[in-house]
Amino acid sequence: MRILKTSLVAAALCASIAMPTFAGDETVPSGTFVDEYGTSFEFQPCGAGTALCAVLTNLEGASATEDNLAFVGKQVIEAEQIAPNAWKGSLAAGGMSADATITQIDPNTVTIQGCRAAILCKTLSYNKAS
Template sequence: MHMIKKTFAIGALCAAAIVPSLAQDASTLPSGTYVDKYGTSFEFTPCGEDKTDLCGVLTNLEGKSATPENLAFVGKQVMRAERVAPNAWKGSLSAGGISAEATVTQVSSDTIEIQGCRGGILCQTLEYSRA
């Protein structure tokens, strides 16, 4: 049961993280704070050598994922994703020795979707809106 909770939490964290476009410059990246419907939020900033990658710091964690173990990662960078297409990034979410694949898609100037997958089987997609 504990492993299922951890897997769900990592899926939720993954689904909470990354965004922008190959033809975009850093000013159009989805930088800033994005919040999901549960209140979990990330602060995204451009990173990497050419500033087209996206890095995410977990700024708040709410709901079932807000366990003492997961709350330890609030305020820490837990995600980094590389731009793979216009408005799309792929990378990983790492927290507590557990990692998951994450895909961030910018669906509008103020909305991103983050899909987190663990083991390629357990996937979850969450929508985040600019705060």
């Protein structure tokens, strides 16, 4: 049992060291962020100010189906802060939903990891639009 507790403490410490931090941390990303395909989200604080919400503002590539395009202009992400520069919540569009983890790498970069069934995961990087 002692080994298990020590392992858990060590894992938590490693996770806190590995979490990205930068000047002005504890901020919520805001503004438009775009991936390499041209899909974009408008992030803004929500809830008590530490939660993160995102509106899908543009959809490009293979994901730009008629069904998915119906969600452009709608809030599709809501996530609660779980650590400095990290939020966990859901990405929902119509009947489809996925667990979402948003990590702010630096003031101009966020990643979104979406997971379905806890094992089918994909991470995309988004850069702040100028």
